[in-house]
Amino acid sequence: xxxxxxxxxxxxxxxxxxxxxxxxxxxxxxxxxxxxxxxxxxxxxxxxxxxxxxxxxxxxxxxxxxxxxxxxxxxxxxxxxxxxxxxxxxxxxxxxxxxxxxxxxxxxxxx
Amino acid sequence: xxxxxxxxxxxxxxxxxxxxxxxxxxxxxxxxxxxxxxxxxxxxxxxxxxxxxxxxxxxxxxxxxxxxxxxxxxxxxxxxxxxxxxxxxxxxxxxxxxxxxxxxxxxx
Numbered sequence: 001x002x003x004x005x006x007x008x009x010x011x012x013x014x015x016x017x018x019x020x021x022x023x024x025x026x027x028x029x030x031x032x033x034x035x036x037x038x039x040x041x042x043x044x045x046x047x048x049x050x051x052x053x054x055x056x057x058x059x060x061x062x063x064x065x066x067x068x069x070x071x072x073x074x075x076x077x078x079x080x081x082x083x084x085x086x087x088x089x090x091x092x093x094x095x096x097x098x099x100x101x102x103x104x105x106x107x108x109x110x111x
Numbered sequence: 112x113x114x115x116x117x118x119x120x121x122x123x124x125x126x127x128x129x130x131x132x133x134x135x136x137x138x139x140x141x142x143x144x145x146x147x148x149x150x151x152x153x154x155x156x157x158x159x160x161x162x163x164x165x166x167x168x169x170x171x172x173x174x175x176x177x178x179x180x181x182x183x184x185x186x187x188x189x190x191x192x193x194x195x196x197x198x199x200x201x202x203x204x205x206x207x208x209x210x211x212x213x214x215x216x217x218x219x
Contacts, residue, residue: 004154033207035209040211041211042115042198042209042210042211042212043155043198043200043209044209045206045207045208056205058206059206059208090154090155092154097142097143097202097204098143098160099145099157099160100145100157100207101157102147102154102155102156103154104153104154105152105153105154
């Protein structure tokens with residue numbers, strides 16, 4: 001039982017490149033979330049998916065797209081990376097209003 | 112505007128020296144308040160959920176309490192392994208908002 005897994009663990013991109021961050025959960029959660037964590041800013045919600053087939057914007061969605069591929073998988077795409085997107089990205093799974101369970105994170109640097 | 116503020120930013124305690132961390136919130140409809148622990152280089156780990164004022168939860172040396180404006184995480188007789196960043200989050204129904212955390216260091 002792996003919980004929430006994320007790939008890759010580390011990534012370096014050049015400005016303008018694109019990439020997709022992958023997230024999978026085996027906890028049978030309906031809801032999945034993408035956050036970014038920056039020093040002094042705390043965790044900020046980028047996008048979430050309340051159930052398979054639905055996605056909604058969070059606090060900081062600009063520059064990102066998401067896909068809820070199935071109940072287990074929720075991916076985050078950066079179409080044209082910018083230095084301001086340098087951050088640590090966390091995926092989480094949960095059940096609506098209840099607690100969330102986080103993955104180990106992806107450390108992304110955009111140069 | 113929905114807001115979550117944690118204090119202090121950093122706290123150093125001697126082993127066995129009890130203290131409290133504060134999480135104050137201003138939200139337009141609290142659906143739940145959550146405490147997480149985060150170790151360096153790792154994802155947040157769930158500790159407690161509180162739903163209504165007056166509610167309390169305990170786990171080992173940690174006790175979380177909730178009022179209408181704030182929550183406290185009380186740490187009794189902490190040990191070095193309690194050193195971590197403690198995060199508070201609130202759920203308003205559509206969004207989860209996190210505070211910036213309290214970095215706790217427990218010195219042997």
